[in-house]
Amino acid sequence: MGIRELKTFVAVAERGSLSAGAEARFISLPAVSAQIASLEAEWGISLFDRTRKPARLTNEGLALLAKAREVLGLYDQIGDAIREPDDLTGSLVLGSIPTALTSVIPKALLSLRELHPRLQIRVHHGLSPSFAEMLRNGEIDAAIISEPRVQLPNLRWEPFAREPILVIAPREAKGRTDEALLKAYPYIRFNRHFWVSHVIEEALAKRRIVLRETMELDSLEAIALMVAHGLGVSIIPVSHTSFLRLHRVKAVPLGRPPLSRTIGLAERVGNPKGRLTAALLDALNRAAAKIAKTST
Structure with a gap:
């Protein structure tokens, strides 16, 4: 063997x-x-x-x-022990929620490739709840997920960015407030199994806003496309203002104060690849800081 x-x-x-x-x-x-x-x-x-x-x-x-x-x-740690301290090598299997795939991950991976060319990272996309289970089972080494609603046993979660939760509407929509837009158009729901959807539902319930739901989609791009064509409005997390410009939609914050979510890197407590995930988290923090600076 x-x-x-x-x-x-x-x-x-x-x-x-x-x-x-x-x-x-x-x-x-x-x-x-x-x-x-x-x-x-x-x-x-x-x-x-x-x-x-x-x-x-x-x-x-x-x-x-x-x-x-x-x-x-x-075995992966052997290489780390015999090489120079700054020379990281090995492999990581990383899970990620959709918004991070089009924002922090490309910038972070590019930075890591330049600093540690022998470090290999394989990325999978999916839902936060699924990744929590995959982490516990050892199927992935780390995952970018939204802030857990409850403490996750044997997992550690480190935040690195905040994403505003916005009501998006057709560019020509006349409503100026979140409630006006939500009442004027059919509602396109973001997948109810995403953790962020629970946060959205709770915020709407507190304000007793009743929606006319027509679709439920799990792709941010598909939702934005439907909205841009005037088929409804939606509530989604947005990682960067370029997403709004690209899809030609208008957006207003949800609630006062504006609602947002925190995303972070999760891994198992005692992860044997902790040195690699620490380098990844550092790269994610740098990428998130750059994105926040360009979005202001």
């Missing part, structure tokens, strides 16, 4: 199939099958229950997955 086989096993286990694992590892499907078979033969166990479709990890497979992640985390 070697590091190569463990990396392949973890890739297959996390992605749910041999073919997906092969794609992640950039090797052929027969090579993946051979490496999994080698692990099973060495330990005399079955790692996957192949009678089920798709195949699922056995109890032995789950136990090996937990230990394999520990071993690979320690």
Whole structure:
């Protein structure tokens, strides 16, 4: 058993199939099958229950997955220990909510590439609740999520930016206040499963604003496009004013004082890749500061 086989096993286990694992590892499907078979033969166990479709990890497979992640985390730290202090290498799997993908992440990744060219970061997009579960399961190393509504067990969250929550409307809309716009047009809801949607719903409920909902979408770009075409208004977090100019929509703050949300970097307590996530958080803070400066 070697590091190569463990990396392949973890890739297959996390992605749910041999073919997906092969794609992640950039090797052929027969090579993946051979490496999994080698692990099973060495330990005399079955790692996957192949009678089920798709195949699922056995109890032995789950136990090996937990230990394999520990071993690979320690393996990544070896390079850090023998290289110069400022020379970071290794890999990070990062989850991100949509707004960060079009604001802080590109700037932060570019900065990290210049400072640490051997550091590899793979980015996935999704919802804050999903990322919290993936962090606990060790499927990702860190995630950019909105501020948790409750304390997340065994996870640490560090804020680095605030995003205003705005009512967006067609550019020609005549209403000047958030309430006037919300009452004048049909409402396009931002996915109710996003944590920020709960904050929005609570703010509207306190003011007893009744909406005429016509759509529910989870893409900020799709929502902005619908609004720009005059199909309704929406309430969304906006990371940068360029988003409003690009989609040709008008915006007013939601509430007084204006509502906003805080986003930050979450990771497991005792993360073995803490040195890498610390560098990422530093880059995110710098990127957020630059964006805030250009937005004022």
